[in-house]
Amino acid sequence: MAWPSASTCSGEPVTPSAEPALFPGMPRTVLVTGISGHLGRALAKQLHTETRVVGIDRRPFAGKPKDIDHYQVDVRKMRVEEAFRRHPVEALIHLGIMHDPRMPFSEAHSFNVLGTHKILDLCERHGVRKVVVLSSANVYGPLPDNSNFLTEETPLMAADRASDVRDLIEVDMHAQSYMWRHPEIETVILRPVNIVGPTVRNAPSNYLRLERPLTAMGFDPMIQLIHEEDAARALVLALKPGVRGVYNVTGPGEVPLSTILRELGRQPIPVPHLVLRPLLARLFEAGLSGFPPDEVDHIQYLCVVDGSRAVRDFGWAPRYSLRETIRSVS
């Protein structure tokens, strides 16, 4: 089976592929929040040939395929309901969560938490059968005493050290309580590992793009990466009827950070960890680095998850190999 290759991921319309449907019972209309983001586009590209896609994002959707209806509206606004009134939405994929360390915390918090509440309430009111919420494996947090493989039951401890992920944890927790309050709706919470790829611009991929990244001297934790198209495919697979619950989504394996940097031809600058944190804090404040000082934990400690539940319950398997996934960051 051929998916659009990594290099075509720029938002032009794609000709529908002649593949058979992914699985029986694909929801006929899927609403996607945050569709204009890089992951959203990768998802839209895979999904619009399979089913009807409606997008919601406050950003415009450049190069939108013709068969996608896009509502350019803030997910917290009343006007969002229009999308539900005009289209018989059967499923929601909620990607509308921001992680921008430069964004004022209160704004991101309101957008993420309020936005999630609003959109989930609308799903309930309009009889949506399936809700897929994108969380992240980072909710567990990189801690020195972490087990090597964290299961879905692990407490979400990330906010212990980095308060930036607080709203992500809140979104995840809200989705969990929604799952229990609404047994009639199949709620899926996906916690993928670090998403990387040619188009995504999140903290891990930006870090790997640095020619001379700072590393914590003497620390070399195992890292899990997933290709953006694999992450999008996991989101599509989560729409499968019967799938419900919390799932870690892993990529093609685990490698030491140093191996990733070597594979990408980077020249890391090792800095003693006691100096690294204050140094990064200064650089970040001065706008000289986009590396939030709290994220040092990610290059120091383990936050590796066990993805076997998704493999078992919806046959999850990434298509990109470990080397391809690493090299997709360019």
Next chain:
Amino acid sequence: MTERTGLLRERLKAWTYELGGPGTRARLDKLTPPANEFGVDPYGFDAEFTVAAIAPLLWLYKKWFRVQLHGVDNIPSEGRVLLVSNHSGQLPFDAAMIEVALLIDRDPPRVARALVEKWVPTLPFVSTFMARCGQIVGTPENCRRLLAADEAILVFPEGVRGLNKPFRERYRLKRFGEGFMRLALESGAPIVPVGVVGAEEQAPQLFDLKPLARLLAFPAFPITPTVLPFPLPTRYHIHFGQPLRFAGSPDDDDAVLDRKVAEVQAAVQALLDRGLAERKHVFW
């Protein structure tokens, strides 16, 4: 890998093969952990790295501590197993020597995964070195996973209480924790008791500088005759006992579990007593 580190690794590997004696290379080549295209297993264990990295430890094993093994065939060649050992010597050379023994003096070699303290991952270099050599943080989840995968786990139920005890308490076991017994019952893994004789004298602790240890967030700061716990060339005798098998539920009352734990502790103590009786001298 740069050319220089590559060369260093080759040199160290050659040293390992030389110190190990004839046949070492062929034996070590039998180590085939499930590695990905970058040569590491999902836990970060790198067999290539390990063969190179153990060279200095193997030198200590052969030339410094001149380790003698007793009953090494009591360790099953395959399948899950828990090695339960006494812990001593201020610095965990006993763990390193047991692991080197399983790699060098067993055919086929076995990788013993030692459970390390939770503060090890906070140490630069040490954390990375440990991970590449297959050592893992001692959480119950990690043990369960490894035992389920039929690996050998090395446990020190005394923990740092045993490692950093003063010299006057040598060869007197601290009370064993019972975590390992729950894991053994849960997984059905046999327990091989291990008694290390010789490590107690390598760095006799005069006293523990507790305030400094607290300041540095170390478990202890032992002061020895050499000030820092530099190991003296004592002779190591490592005794492996007959595998013990236990039946019962891991959720039994602590009292039931404690009796089984006491049985293992007694087996380790018996190995120590025998080892001390048979030993002719601390240094040779």
